[in-house]
Amino acid sequence: MTDRPNLFSEFAAGIIKNNPVFCLVLGICPTLAVTTSFENGLGMGLAFTFVLLGSNVFISLLRNQTPPIVRLPIFIVIIATFVTIIDIVLQAYLPPLYEALGIFVPLIVVNCIVIGRAEAYASKNSVLPSIADALGISVGYILVLMLIGGIRELLGTGKITFVMLWLLENGQIGFLELATLHIPIEPATIMILPPGAFFTIGSLMFLFKFMGKKMSERRG
Amino acid sequence: MPALLPTENLLELLISGVFTKNFLLIYFLGLCSFLGLTKDMGSSIGMSMAVTFVTGMAAVITWPIFNFILVPLGLEFLQTICFILVIAAFVQLVEFIIRKHQPALYRSLGIYLPLITTNCAVLGVVLLNAQQNYSYVGSIVYGISAGLGYGLVMLLAAGIRGKLLQRGVDMFGGFTGAFLVAGLLSLIFVNYFGVIQF
Amino acid sequence: MVKEELKYVALLLGIIGALFILILVLPMVTVTTILGVGLVVLLLEILPFSYIIYKENKGEPIVNAIGTVARLTLIAMVAAGALSTTYETTQAYMAANLEMVLPRVMPDAATFTPVGGEEEPVYYEAYDDAGNLVGYAFFVSKEGSQGTILLAGAIDLDYNVIAITVVRHSETPGLGAKIKEPAFRDQFLGLSVADLHLSPEGKIDAITGATISSTAVVDAMRTKIGEIQTEVA
Numbered sequence: 184m185t186d187r188p189n190l191f192s193e194f195a196a197g198i199i200k201n202n203p204v205f206c207l208v209l210g211i212c213p214t215l216a217v218t219t220s221f222e223n224g225l226g227m228g229l230a231f232t233f234v235l236l237g238s239n240v241f242i243s244l245l246r247n248q249t250p251p252i253v254r255l256p257i258f259i260v261i262i263a264t265f266v267t268i269i270d271i272v273l274q275a276y277l278p279p280l281y282e283a284l285g286i287f288v289p290l291i292v293v294n295c296i297v298i299g300r301a302e303a304y305a306s307k308n309s310v311l312p313s314i315a316d317a318l319g320i321s322v323g324y325i326l327v328l329m330l331i332g333g334i335r336e337l338l339g340t341g342k343i344t345f346v347m348l349w350l351l352e353n354g355q356i357g358f359l360e361l362a363t364l365h366i367p368i369e370p371a372t373i374m375i376l377p378p379g380a381f382f383t384i385g386s387l388m389f390l391f392k393f394m395g396k397k398m399s400e401r402r403g
Numbered sequence: 404m405p406a407l408l409p410t411e412n413l414l415e416l417l418i419s420g421v422f423t424k425n426f427l428l429i430y431f432l433g434l435c436s437f438l439g440l441t442k443d444m445g446s447s448i449g450m451s452m453a454v455t456f457v458t459g460m461a462a463v464i465t466w467p468i469f470n471f472i473l474v475p476l477g478l479e480f481l482q483t484i485c486f487i488l489v490i491a492a493f494v495q496l497v498e499f500i501i502r503k504h505q506p507a508l509y510r511s512l513g514i515y516l517p518l519i520t521t522n523c524a525v526l527g528v529v530l531l532n533a534q535q536n537y538s539y540v541g542s543i544v545y546g547i548s549a550g551l552g553y554g555l556v557m558l559l560a561a562g563i564r565g566k567l568l569q570r571g572v573d574m575f576g577g578f579t580g581a582f583l584v585a586g587l588l589s590l591i592f593v594n595y596f597g598v599i600q601f
Numbered sequence: 602m603v604k605e606e607l608k609y610v611a612l613l614l615g616i617i618g619a620l621f622i623l624i625l626v627l628p629m630v631t632v633t634t635i636l637g638v639g640l641v642v643l644l645l646e647i648l649p650f651s652y653i654i655y656k657e658n659k660g661e662p663i664v665n666a667i668g669t670v671a672r673l674t675l676i677a678m679v680a681a682g683a684l685s686t687t688y689e690t691t692q693a694y695m696a697a698n699l700e701m702v703l704p705r706v707m708p709d710a711a712t713f714t715p716v717g718g719e720e721e722p723v724y725y726e727a728y729d730d731a732g733n734l735v736g737y738a739f740f741v742s743k744e745g746s747q748g749t750i751l752l753a754g755a756i757d758l759d760y761n762v763i764a765i766t767v768v769r770h771s772e773t774p775g776l777g778a779k780i781k782e783p784a785f786r787d788q789f790l791g792l793s794v795a796d797l798h799l800s801p802e803g804k805i806d807a808i809t810g811a812t813i814s815s816t817a818v819v820d821a822m823r824t825k826i827g828e829i830q831t832e833v834a
Binding site: 255289293378384 | 431
């Protein structure tokens, strides 16, 4: 498999170099809106992963069958189909998460990351690299969502609950609580409310840029 | 089925769209264009006007589709896909008409139209209208007020960012600065317009 | 310039065509519906598309237009099929799943019989092992401050609250989300309709900073129990 290092670099690029939030500055709306807790951040990230993976695979498969004249409607139909599927699946199997994410699941359809990857990557590359690209971008996105969600939950409610998606005892898929961490500070509700989201992402973006600059200085 | 004529308080709807449920600062919808365009006052004005027009018209078009076609057929789950296709078709049509008949208007507004298809504010408005079961008039008013609220914040932020750049205050660089300005504005909206429940 | 404009018209037609198919395919998917709808759209779109492609690329065979329409139609058909199938599956699961909550609010009851309502039952009669009526269980939903709150509750034969659970909600963590916590929920136990108001009018203390969420829960419970009382009587 001579392809392997290539695929891995496509995957890795999505996490740091092409990080959708900090570097490409795309998909900001859900990044801020649903990150009131670690759990919601993870849930949104997973829903996003499903849509991006599905649309990337299908758009890449159909790339030679897509007449340029109807390219956009076909992209939209494919993306919207996957969004609707995950929307109704969440509603049935993970109702608490469905309520928490609200209209931001259907809004994945206009998430600039998905249509951006379709246009810039999947419609030009074969299936395997497109999968690697989708996974890399998704992991990068999930990490950011969990980071922001975690920070806001910790400062806003004074505790953070780490969860993961797992098969629960009652045979259903759901969030399994791993650990809860309390910090001895007075919770600042403002962090849960909208302004907290802006301040968190602003500070993180400053840090990310600052570290990037320091690193490139050291290298140069 | 929700009524055609308003059953809700229109003034309340207008105020909530512009202030208490501001699309940019409270619902976080349309932030991509906020980050990209508030560097410049001219493009902020252009984008705001285009968004207000499209959100209003999107409400006009999607309400009948939702309430006369999707709901009677039990196809509410197709709302996302229908709404996005209708909005995309509508935006293309408007762009086409404006470019052909109003070249001057096209130069100032038209260039922002393609950006609007992927602006979540528009899809957000129609999804919220469907979710809240507003009447026809109510949903149009809500659409327009959402656009106005979006415009208000765009102009405020463009003004502040412009002044900061003029004075040479750019310590945080582009996006970080934009987020901090948005955060401060959001703080004002949250506190003064009673989003925190009392 | 003609070329450019035609492109937009084609795009529009494509979008409308795809939309048309999606709207027409009913959730009850049968192969015949999908094929029938596909055929209609194919016939509707083939002429304009052939014309556009003929105009735009002079000399190119008309077959290309047919190909474009066929692909668009096919993709929309597959999408519609996939969506309808998923929808049907999840609907069946959801109906079965919501009723699984009932034993949680009324552990003493063995069977639940839905009563009234066309699509959703108004309430459930709860019977114990011996087949005696022991109370009523119900679901009720109401708009909170951030979205819909769905509650499950149970009352005894004197219409006093014996259980209340928040099935799902999207209230603000740390504020409205406290409606889930026992400190708030336990206040309801043993109360009758008359007491189901926020204090000082009734006996429920609102959550500090979350009056809207608290009011929604109290109002939903009061309205629903009142509804059950009239229904039973």
